[in-house]
Amino acid sequence: MSVRVVGASLAAAVIVLLTVWLTDLSFARAALLAPVLVVGVAALAGLLVLWGRVGYQHFRESRHPRAILVLGLAAVGLVVALSLLGVKLPRE
DSSP: OOHHHHHHHHHHHHHHHHHHHHSSOOHHHHHHTHHHHHHHHHHHHHHHHHHHHHHHHHHHHSSOHHHHHHHHHHHHHHHHHHHHHTOOOOOO
C-alpha cells in the first residue's frame, strides 16, 4: 500500500471521528456520509487557500501594509476583549 493511500484513509477516518465528536451523528451514519464529508472538507480547504492567497496578494500590493496589519490586529483584539468582558451584541 502506498503512503498516499494510507494518508488519505487516515484523513478520512479523522474527519469521520471529528464529525461524530462534534455532532450527534452515530458512527455508522457518519461512516456512510464519509464521501460527502471528505468532499465538503476539501471544498472548504480549497476556498480557504484561494481566499488566503487573494488576501495575501492584496496585502503585498497595498500602499500601506503596516496600517492594514495594525487595523486588522486591532479589530481581532477588540473582538477578543469584548468576548472576555462578556459583552453581548444586540440581535435583530
